Amino acid sequence: MSSSGKLGPQERAEAWDRFGAEQFDVLVVGGGVTGAGSALDAVTRGLNTALVEARDFASGTSSRSSKLFHGGLRYLEQLNFGLVAEALRERELMLTRIAPHLVKPVQFLYPLQHRLWERPYVGAGLILYDTMGRGRSVPAHRHLSRTGALRLSPGLRQDSLVGAVRYYDAQADDARHTLTVVRTAARYGAAVRNSSEVTGFLHEGGRVVGAEVRDVDSGATTTIRAKAVINATGVWTDDLQRLTGGRGRFRVRASKGVHVLVPRDRIASEVGLILRTERSVLFVIPWGNHWIIGTTDTDWNLDRAHPAASRADIDYLLAHVNEVLSVPLTHDDIEGVYAGLRPLLAGESEQTSQLSREHAVARPLPGLVSIAGGKYTTYRVMAKDAIDAARPDLGHSLPPSVTEHVPLVGAEGYHALINQVDRLAEDRGLPVWRMQRLLDRYGSMVDELMALAQDDPTLLEPMPGAGEYLRVEGRYAATHEAAVHLDDVLARRTRISIETPHRGTDSARPAAELVADVLGWDEARTRNEVEVYQARVAAERESQRKPDDLGADAERLLAPDTRKLAVGRALG
Secondary structure (H helix, E strand, O other), X not given: OOOOOOEOHHHHHHHHHHHHHOEEEEEEEOOOHHHHHHHHHHHOXXXXXXXXXXXXXXXXXXXXXXXXXXXXXXXXXXXXXXXHHHHHHHHHHHHHHHOOOOOEEEEEEEEEOOOOOHHHHHHHHHHHHHHHHOOOOOOOOEEEEHXXXXXXXXXXXXXXXXXXXXXXXXXXXXXXXXXXXXXXXXXXXXXXXXXXXXXXXEEEOOEEEEEEEEEOOOOOEEEEEEEEEEEOOHHHHHXXXXXXXXXXXXXXXXXXXXXXXXXXXXXXXXXXXXXXXXXXXXXXXXXXXXXXXEOOOEEOOOXXXXXXXXXXXXXXXXXXXXXXXXOOOOHHHOOEEEEEEEEEEOOOXXXXXXXXXXEEEEEEEOOEEEEEEOOHHHHHHHHHHHHHHOHHHHOOOOOOOOHHHOOOOOOOOHHHHHHOHHHHHHHHOOOHHHHHHHHHHHHHHHHHHHHHHHOOHHHHOEEOOEEEEXXXXXXXXXXXXXXXXXXXXXXXXXXXXXXXXXXXXXXXXXXXXXXXXXXXXXXXXXXXXXXXXXXXXXXXXXHOOOOOHHHHHHHHOOOOOHHHHHHHHHHO
């Protein structure tokens, strides 16, 4: 077993063999952060665990969030103290013990627009927020005058605020974090595999006792037998429930959240911003050389694999952020756009923005547990609740959850390596900023990355078209990080698809060539992967010009889907 949970082609083949050969205690369906967390929770309790994902790890909601680990300041206003306290505890655990290499403090400015009442009102909320946070990992909030606020954020219009409050939260690359949770589960012995779709369930005596699984890339099928199946499929929860032939205890509705990325120099500010809107809040979040601006919150009933951002979504974000900026942003400033779907528990209100962010766990059939809702920040608590709910199927000697004590792979030794960053950079012939960036993406697994470059020093050169990344990161995605398609490399193992003006098309051919021999691609397959990726980008660009959801969805669906093409390629 790899000490880092390596997920390359060999481990992929071994997982498939294990699926058909072993009797599992737990089968988790869905490789987003909740499913990944559930697999880690189960395997670290000593349970034999399998995890399958039909597309790619974090390919849905878990790569398309606001990329924050936060308590949810606005939930305080809704008097949802329990949710905030729980999320702030998780934020502290991530920053200090579980994922200090991936989760970092980030500071926000909350502009005040009303004299007299607003400062004490917001201040009281932030005192509570700081108190509930209980940790010393982030500084307490501070009140600022208008002059003090404009010193930190000179890009704000002077008439847009009368003062401000600065406070701290935390952020992470969501797709990388989710993948690291998956690799940690593999590190402790879970059999994990993406491109593996559940097509049906096994029943015995009214119980669910496993699932039928199809390899999306080859068409091969197998059967996984398990005492308990965890349905952690997010916005697909109801679909999977229907496959069992039984009725669920709750329904899930999809709410679309759209974010845009603009270059860092387009907004003159040292800190992020949180702005009130008529429906919710809008974040302007520092993200490397960019700002992420989001999000929207609208009902979505169209294609769930590829939610599309429309012109109306982008106009909404620009209109709201421009209310406070001295130099307005335009469509030409936007470099990246992404749309994700939040799985909200249905039935409380018709407005998706009002639906609960709390999660629900149910055991609709013996042997089946469904979990949905919740926030990215509280994934570990959701995972614990899901495995606890399977206790009747697993036996009553089930040990308690230990994941609050389990650092993710890459966390151990991270602080020592940061202290040695100058020497590490010199040894590798890299700039210090680049070594720091690698440590903040891979932690102590940076040794594996560097080992790949020992025989080929050109791997330490920048990725063509995406100079923030090294070529070795593209290769490592296939050798260690379960990437099986070009889209996996450009959209999730790296974030080239949203961080570059070309959205990854200039990097597509070089990246494909980096992984081709690892993944066994010939020239025709390599060319096909590049063409499919470029078609995806073209369809997304076109969808973002359409005025509404229907037009955007129709345009996005014109692009070929690499995972639907795969079986045709395998059989052809």
